[in-house]
Amino acid sequence: MKIQLSTLKNVPKILEIIEDARAYLASQNIDQWQNGYPNAEQIENDILNGESFIVINDENKIMATSMFTTNKEPTYKIIEGNWIVEENEVYGVIHRMAIKKEFRKFGLATLLFDEFHLQLLEKNIKSLKIDTHEDNIGMQSLIKKLGYKYCGIIYTNYGDKRLAFEKVIL
DSSP states (O other), X not given: OEEEEOOGGGHHHHHHHHHHHHHHHHHTTOOTTOSSOSOHHHHHHHHHTTOEEXXXXXXXXXXXXXXXXXXXXXXXXXXXXXXXXXXXXXXXXXXXXXXXXXXXXXXXXXXXXXXXXXXXXXXXXXXXXXXXXXXXXXXXXXXXXXXXXXXXEEEXXXXXXXXXXXXXXX
16 A cells, blocks of 8 residues: 555546545435545645645555545635634645545554654654544544544635544654
């Protein structure tokens, strides 16, 4: 397995993984990603910005995808609560993480988090922030297990409530 930047030719497979995740969330009665987000345009923008990553196996099959950036997240500027690291400092952000259904429970999300933590350490950036739907207990459990702390509530640019978490990378 390896993690690499996505290319535009990966978009159809990434969208399949997003659809898998969308269906899984719906089956759990979680309305996250049920409004057409994320879509092909968003994924293409992530790729063009150098912020889309994939996990591939030895047969070059895409197993997972995630967006990761060190650009500020505008929706993180206002939080009902407090970030650990001030908003004016540089931090990493993860969005749109999804695992292909047949590869769930293989530790791929943890693999992606570990990779992004390493990238931040190499850049001397000490914070990684993430948000998730309040009903997405699976993601909340994972990020808490990885040492993320609950910081408060943020709202997406389309007005949806999200729980915000942060980890200080040492």
